């Protein structure tokens with residue numbers, strides 16, 4: 001994988017150049033580096049509208065338990081827990097880099113609290129596969145920490161430097177011939193994507209920004225790969241088919257996506273790791289891109305292969321439904337148009353039959369934290385899973401163990417509180433017979449989660465005013481709040497029942513209001 005890129009690159013410079021030259025004739029799409037080097041190449045290539053630059057925006061929407069760490073610095077903190085999304089993003093960077101994209105055209109958002117985390121058994125290194133090498137090396141730190149936020153993500157996509165707040169200042173300064181690839185890996189919920197900072201990102205806002213980018217005339221086509229729980233809900237019924245955008249998502253609108261290379265898997269991380277190393281959809285497209293010649297493999301071929309692997313050979317046992325949205329005609333294009341291609345794979349032919357490993361022990365992303373805490377307190381009911389030597393070794397009754405125990409109780413209390421509050425609100429609004437059914441209702445495919453997104457925002461606010469923050473776990477209840485809007489309940493009505501359901505906001509850190517609204 002990626003990290004040995006430097007050596008490989010030296011050896012293949014001559015080869016790369018020859019590929020680029022011959023390719024300029026065969027294929028109208030150029031490597032970004034052509035732009036500076038080559039009028040020579042351009043005149044060889046002919047047509048004026050065929051010149052384009054490849055851009056990539058890579059974003060990990062999760063940090064460790066940011067808010068928790070922020071408030072309780074002295075406790076044992078699970079910031080290594082959501083390592084997988086940052087590992088995914090680093091791996092994606094290596095693919096872009098090997099594909100020939102330049103750093104100036106790759107914009108990376110990640111909280112960056114993993115590589116040098118005290119819980120990382122390999123300091124300064126991030127791996128995305130049990131036997132994989134370092135994928136962290138060389139990754140540009142464009143937007144890290146607090147700078148990973150919705151405002152900056154939109155400013156970067158739109159190429160609007162004045163709207164930026166912090167960060168490297170790099171934006172997608174693209175023109176009408178350019179191709180843009182966006183990869184977002186995160187823990188989400190219906191209609192919403194997480195960020196390491198509040199507020200989270202609503203689907204309608206994201207799609208509005210994509211439409212705006214299209215209206216600016218600043219791309220030829222854009223491909224969006226999205227890993228998150230319920231990620232289908234981000235584009236379903238929202239993404240137009242006529243703005244040259246093709247998107248695939250890890251799951252449909254109403255199911256979890258899955259972590260992989262988890263402790264306890266058949267293909268598990270080295271024993272010193274107690275967290276998943278990647279996410280199933282993400283590693284599926286990336287491991288495919290690592291080995292194939294992307295000049296000949298199409299988006300559609302990759303979609304099929306990733307769909308098969310992510311569905312665990314269509315059993316959907318610990319797997320999800322990979323979906324595609326937007327302008328499906330774009331999927332006949334070669335991946336090369338967006339990702340470039342690693343010259344070392346020039347002779348690799350695409351094989352239809354799926355030789356990639358099937359996982360069937362993946363961990364539901366949403367439960368990863370519970371499993372983690374369970375083991376942190378030294379419980380042994382889940383042998384092999386999420387075992388961290390450091391915590392395991394902590395003596396019984398030590399402050400470490402006690403701290404871990406309190407964390408587990410806090411996490412469980414938050415979950416119970418959020419689940420029970422939403423359920424009670426449903427019963428109060430729709431009666432105990434229909435409450436649960438009304439909240440869980442899934443709209444027919446092709447229809448967006450909610451018709452009135454500003455209503456959804458108001459419902460989230462109203463809930464959080466009375467019941468405390470939904471936070472990352474509570475995102476799973478976005479559908480219930482959307483259904484409350486779809487049923488025509490007024491904000492006043494919602495406020496009334498929320499006040500009844502939650503007469504106080506619990507004090508545990510997961511449900512605190514210290515950081516304001518989560519969405």
Ligand SMILES: *[C@@H]1O[C@H](CO)[C@@H](O)[C@H](O)[C@H]1NC(C)=O
Pocket residue numbers: 158160161162163
């Ligand atoms: C860029 O962002 C600034 C600040 O938010 C805004 O005033 C301006 O209209 C934006 N420019 C464009 C071209 O969208």
Ligand SMILES: *[C@@H]1O[C@H](CO)[C@@H](O)[C@H](O)[C@H]1NC(C)=O
Pocket residue numbers: 313358
């Ligand atoms: C996947 O499923 C197909 C059809 O059910 C089956 O023929 C094939 O052997 C399976 N592949 C693996 C690797 O399990």
Ligand SMILES: *[C@@H]1O[C@H](CO)[C@@H](O)[C@H](O)[C@H]1NC(C)=O
Pocket residue numbers: 343344345346347
């Ligand atoms: C691809 O195959 C050609 C012809 O056999 C060979 O000369 C070249 O070195 C191979 N390239 C790579 C990257 O393996």
